[in-house]
Amino acid sequence: MRELPRRDFLARMVGGVAGGVAALLGIPAGVFVIGPSQERRTGDWVALGTVDDFPLEKPRLISATVAKQQGWVVEEQELSVFVSTEDGTEFVAMSDKCTHLGCRVRYVDEIDEAAGPGFFCPCHNGVFDSEGGVVAGPIPRPLDRLETKVEEGRLFVREL
Numbered sequence: 001m002r003e004l005p006r007r008d009f010l011a012r013m014v015g016g017v018a019g020g021v022a023a024l025l026g027i028p029a030g031v032f033v034i035g036p037s038q039e040r041r042t043g044d045w046v047a048l049g050t051v052d053d054f055p056l057e058k059p060r061l062i063s064a065t066v067a068k069q070q071g072w073v074v075e076e077q078e079l080s081v082f083v084s085t086e087d088g089t090e091f092v093a094m095s096d097k098c099t100h101l102g103c104r105v106r107y108v109d110e111i112d113e114a115a116g117p118g119f120f121c122p123c124h125n126g127v128f129d130s131e132g133g134v135v136a137g138p139i140p141r142p143l144d145r146l147e148t149k150v151e152e153g154r155l156f157v158r159e160l
């Protein structure tokens with residue numbers, strides 16, 4: 001077995017320690033720098049108002065501004081949802097964005113005699129029923145629903 005000269009031994013020791021320190025510092029630094037761009041956040045809860053703000057008869061369109069983080073950039077986005085309730089305790093929240101190409105839908109009291117009330121998208125004549133289901137037009141799926149909860153008399157939705 002060949003003996004390692006003292007100078008080489010010290011050089012290897014210093015190199016090993018320096019490599020270990022670099023790894024200890026580099027891994028957290030890498031996670032800090034790359035992490036936010038890889039992060040997938042679940043939606044935050046957004047307050048829309050008190051439960052009394054929502055009429056029983058027909059959906060109410062309500063908007064709120066939410067801060068969305070995309071990587072390192074935080075930008076404000078508008079969240080618009082139709083909220084309906086039959087009894088003032090259970091709520092349904094649906095996005096007002098058409099699932100075809102994202103135009104804003106509007107509530108209409110009567111789409112036609114047979115269909116009754118629903119949502120109409122003027123961009124390509126898309127029609128949704130009052131539950132957000134597909135009735136007519138090029139729309140691929142029902143309106144997106146948002147999770148709801150009531151806390152201390154206030155209605156919240158979880159953004160998509």
Ligand code: FES
Binds near residue numbers: 098122138
């Ligand atoms: S965007 Fe609504 S039907 Fe095309």
